[in-house]
Structure formats: structure tokens, C-alpha cells
Amino acid sequence: MTLREELTEQVMRIEEMLDKVPEPVARKLRDHLKELRELLFEQRPPRFVLVGRRGAGKSSLVNAIFGESVAEVGHEKATTGRGTWWSYQGALGTLELLDTRGLQEGSTPAEAEQGVGVVASISEAIEQKAPDALLFLIKAKEVDAAVDADLDGLEAISGLVRRHFGFPVPVVAVITHCDELEPKNVRLHEPEQEDDVDLQEKLARVQRIEQDLYQKMRGRDGLRDQLVGVHGVSAYQSWRRDGTRRADERWRIEELLDFLLDELPEQARVEFVRLSQVRALQHRMADRLTAVVAGIAAGVALTPIPLADIGPITSLQVSLVVGIGYVAGRKIELRTAAEFLGAIGANVGAAMALREVARGLLKVMPGLGSAGSAAIAFAGTRAVGQAAAAYFIDGVNTEKARKLFKKKKKDAEDEYHRTIEG
Numbered sequence: 293m294t295l296r297e298e299l300t301e302q303v304m305r306i307e308e309m310l311d312k313v314p315e316p317v318a319r320k321l322r323d324h325l326k327e328l329r330e331l332l333f334e335q336r337p338p339r340f341v342l343v344g345r346r347g348a349g350k351s352s353l354v355n356a357i358f359g360e361s362v363a364e365v366g367h368e369k370a371t372t373g374r375g376t377w378w379s380y381q382g383a384l385g386t387l388e389l390l391d392t393r394g395l396q397e398g399s400t401p402a403e404a405e406q407g408v409g410v411v412a413s414i415s416e417a418i419e420q421k422a423p424d425a426l427l428f429l430i431k432a433k434e435v436d437a438a439v440d441a442d443l444d445g446l447e448a449i450s451g452l453v454r455r456h457f458g459f460p461v462p463v464v465a466v467i468t469h470c471d472e473l474e475p476k477n478v479r480l481h482e483p484e485q486e487d488d489v490d491l492q493e494k495l496a497r498v499q500r501i502e503q504d505l506y507q508k509m510r511g512r513d514g515l516r517d518q519l520v521g522v523h524g525v526s527a528y529q530s531w532r533r534d535g536t537r538r539a540d541e542r543w544r545i546e547e548l549l550d551f552l553l554d555e556l557p558e559q560a561r562v563e564f565v566r567l568s569q570v571r572a573l574q575h576r577m578a579d580r581l582t583a584v585v586a587g588i589a590a591g592v593a594l595t596p597i598p599l600a601d602i603g604p605i606t607s608l609q610v611s612l613v614v615g616i617g618y619v620a621g622r623k624i625e626l627r628t629a630a631e632f633l634g635a636i637g638a639n640v641g642a643a644m645a646l647r648e649v650a651r652g653l654l655k656v657m658p659g660l661g662s663a664g665s666a667a668i669a670f671a672g673t674r675a676v677g678q679a680a681a682a683y684f685i686d687g688v689n690t691e692k693a694r695k696l697f698k699k700k701k702k703d704a705e706d707e708y709h710r711t712i713e714g
């Protein structure tokens with residue numbers, strides 16, 4: 293049995309219990325379980341269409357997303373002269389891209405003007421797979437009247453997705469080469485070093501270009517509702533022959549990734565965060581997984597089946613640890629995750645203890661009901677998630693993770709006591 297199968301089965305066991313749970317709780321549990329399933333068990337690479345002129349910085353943006361120099365590694369069904377989906381493989385994950393590079397040049401001037409040639413050449417690829425977003429790339433200095441021809445193509449592609457899949461695909465405009473704006477020698481990626489007045493002048497210029505492009509795109513019927521953001525960035529990195537990085541002048545790429553994450557369907561989020569290797573995003577995803585799993589654990593504890601919570605709650609915590617480890621770029625076996633729980637003091641024994649604490653609470657506060665054990669299951673699971681994030685993302689040692697687990701669990705429990713006693 294694969295890891296995924298094993299975890300899926302555990303979630304199914306919880307789902308089987310759902311008909312014994314009162315409906316409002318069951319509904320919430322179902323939502324959480326659906327999110328967990330999509331995030332962890334149905335994950336797939338994110339898919340972007342890159343639209344932009346030659347040299348706009350499409351390849352550089354891909355490298356900027358990965359934080360490393362990646363190469364396209366084969367594609368599905370090569371059709372010479374036509375756009376196809378390409379897989380880009382980084383150290384920790386894969387991105388699927390449909391690059392419209394060179395397509396504009398391949399069409400007749402009349403076609404190019406209306407974006408017809410571009411659309412014809414990628415329609416087949418788009419019909420194979422729906423993109424998660426269209427990324428429109430344009431150099432900061434090229435956001436001028438001539439941008440209309442590019443927007444024709446963009447609009448046509450978004451129309452194609454809408455006709456074929458029936459949904460408005462999010463469109464994100466990325467203004468590249470912002471570092472080249474005047475004052476030219478002001479470095480956006482090292483703002484502390486720069487004169488503040490100069491820096492503000494440059495930032496204001498970026499902002500004005502963002503607003504111009506936003507207005508232009510909002511002015512088009514076929515883009516107005518799909519346009520979700522306009523982001524000025526620098527994607528510049530350079531590499532030595534041996535593959536090591538010589539320069540990293542990326543600016544506002546993390547913000548762009550943070551923004552893109554929100555636009556992705558759940559199934560593509562974990563892979564996106566993993567491949568980006570950005571710690572802030574990893575924490576964001578770990579927090580989300582923790583909240584979802586803690587919510588499920590609390591719901592499970594509410595089920596009126598005696599001791600039904602111990603098995604599933606431990607399984608959930610194991611899944612959470614596996615999930616957070618994965619987000620952090622590790623591939624963790626179930627056993628390793630269970631060992632981690634043991635090492636921080638949150639093993640089955642701890643789940644048992646949680647239940648005992650709940651029982652104790654029930655004695656001193658009759659009428660509290662299983663809401664007490666729900667709160668405790670929630671606190672325990674949340675602490676597991678926080679300890680796992682510290683261990684796998686920040687790299688703290690087991691001892692620190694154990695202390696953190698104890699503290700976070702106590703914090704959450706104290707908070708709970710204050711809430712019910714105060």
C-alpha cells in the first residue's frame with residue numbers, strides 16, 4: 293500500500309463515522325475532510341499559461357519561482373510549431389507551463405494583430421488541460437500603447453478557456469524588469485543601501501506603471517472580471533556555468549508567489565509551495581493544514597462513540613506531520629511521522645492522555661460534554677502542527693520541538709480554561 297492509499301483509507305474511516313455525528317458538526321467535518329483530501333491526496337503540479345513577447349522574461353520568471361535554474365524536461369505530445377504543455381522540474385517539484393513564446397512571430401501580421409495565430413496554435417494544448425492561471429508578462433518599459441496587441445492575444449486565450457471549460461481563468465499581469473526603471477542605479481532588491489528619496493521615486497514609477505496596465509486591462513470586456521492582480525517585479529538571477537547562482541536580484545517575487553497561491557485550486561497548492569522552497573509560504577501552508585486537521589480532530593472528538601477518537605486523531609496527526617514534512621521539501625514515511633509524534637511526546641499515549649484529561653474535566657465540570665475533549669483534541673493537534681512546522685521548516689532539533697509542543701499544547705489548553713471559566 294502506498295503512503296497515499298494508507299492515508300486515504302484513514303480519512304475514509306473518519307468519513308464512515310460521519311453518519312453517527314450530528315449534522316452541523318458532520319457538515320463542517322465533511323468540508324474539512326474535503327479540503328484535506330484535495331490538499332494532500334489529490335495534489336498535482338500547478339499549470340500556468342505564460343503570455344509575453346520574446347525576452348519579456350518568461351524563462352526568468354520560471355527560474356525565479358523555483359529559486360534555481362530549471363530546464364524543461366519533455367512535454368506531452370509534441371506538435372511542431374504548436375504550443376504544448378511542458379513540465380519544468382525543480383529540485384522539489386514540478387510546474388506545468390504552456391509558453392506562447394515565439395507564437396506571435398509565427399503568425400501572419402494580420403493574425404498577430406488579433407491574436408488569432410497565437411490562439412490557434414495553443415488551442416489544442418488548452419483543450420487538453422485547463423490552466424490554473426494565465427500569466428501575462430511585460431517589460432516595465434514596454435507598458436505603452438503597443439501593449440494592446442498583446443492584450444488581444446491574452447483576451448483570446450482567456451476566451452478559449454472560458455468556451456472550453458466554462459470558467460473564467462484568473463489572469464495575473466507581471467511587470468518584469470522593474471529594476472531597469474529610472475533612477476537606474478537604485479537597487480530595489482537592496483533597498484536598505486539606497487537613498488530614500490531615490491528609492492521612493494523608483495517605487496512611485498513602478499506603481500504608476502502598475503496602475504496604467506491595470507486600467508488598460510480593466511478596460512477590456514474579456515479581461516475585466518478575470519484580472520486578479522498586476523505585480524511589478526524583478527526576476528533577474530544569473531548562473532555560472534557550473535550551475536551555481538552568481539546574482540540574485542529578485543524583487544517582490546515572494547509577494548507574487550504569495551498572491552498566486554491564493555488563486556490556485558487546493559490540489560495545486562502544496563506542490564506550488566513545495567517547489568518554491570519559500571519558507572514563508574511553507575509556514576502559510578503548514579498553518580492551513582494544521583487548522584484543517586485540528587478542526588477535523590475536534591469534530592472527531594465530538595462523535596458520541598466512546599474512545600472512537602484516539603485512533604483517528606492519531607492517524608490525523610500522522611497525516612499532518614507527513615503533510616508538513618512534504619511542504620517543507622521532505623518525503624516522510626508514515627513510520628517516521630509516527631516516530632516524530634513519539635519523540636515530541638504526542639503519540640498514541642498522548643492521545644489517550646488527552647482523553648483522560650477530558651474525562652477529568654467532565655468530572656469537575658459536568659455538563660461540559662464532549663465539547664471539552666473536542667477542545668483538547670484541537671489544542672493537541674494544533675500543537676503537533678506547530679511543532680512539526682518548527683522541526684521540518686525551521687530545522688529546530690527534536691528537543692526544541694518537544695518543548696514547543698508541550699508549551700503550545702498548554703497555551704491552547706489554558707486559553708480554553710480561561711474561556712470556559714472566565
Ligand SMILES: Nc1nc2c(ncn2[C@@H]2O[C@H](COP(=O)(O)OP(=O)(O)OP(=O)(O)O)[C@@H](O)[C@H]2O)c(=O)[nH]1
Binds near residue numbers: 346347349393394529
Ligand atoms: N534586469 C532584468 N533582467 C531580466 C529580468 N527578467 C529577465 N531578465 C533578462 O532578460 C533577458 C530575457 O529573459 P528571458 O527570461 O530569457 O525571456 P523570455 O521571455 O523567456 O524570452 P524568450 O524565451 O526568448 O521568449 C535575459 O537576459 C534575462 O536575464 C528582470 O526582471 N530584470
Ligand SMILES: [Mg+2]
Binds near residue numbers: 350
Ligand atoms: Mg524563454
